[in-house]
Amino acid sequence: MPKFRKRPVEIDAHQWFRNGDHPADGPADGEGDVVRYFRHPKYRGTETHDLCGRVWHEHGWIDTLEGGHTVCPGDWILTGVQGERYPCKPDIFEATYEAVG
Template sequence: MARYRKKPVEIEAVQWWVNGDHPEDGHPEHEGRVVRYFRHPDPEYAGDKLHEPCSRIWHVHGWIDTLEGGHTVCPGDWIVTGVQGERYPVKPDIFAATYEAVTD
């Protein structure tokens, strides 16, 4: 099997904790443009229920539309803007293993 290395590219990213953290989302008391409020009608996603992967209540999560469809954004996830302007969430451990700060 052939092996490949990821090309070095620079991306923009911001760590998301609460509504309004992404610079394009506007005021935290309004619906974000990039990371929106998490909404789901099923009782298993009620505000006081825990999201098992991050052990936080669903009410503090966000939602982002990506090229692959919508994704839940957990507090602490990084919102990456890719090379073609696409946005997607990245878990903190994956972000730390994949990206490093760019210094001038």
């Protein structure tokens, strides 16, 4: 089977911990433009997210080309080559990306 390597591409990335952390979000006391408040009728704000152990109230939500995704505190928000944004877990980010310059 043929193998392929990802082309080196520079991206913008910002680590997210709470509303307002992304530079394009606006003030922290309002709804973000990139990472919005997490809202889901199934999960109350005080319940714990199994993946990261934080309460749902501390999470965000981001719309991507593939649909919406939950953003856990500490996730990186990447901006791709065509301006698309998506979350990335810290361990995947560290294994995949390195600082430029």
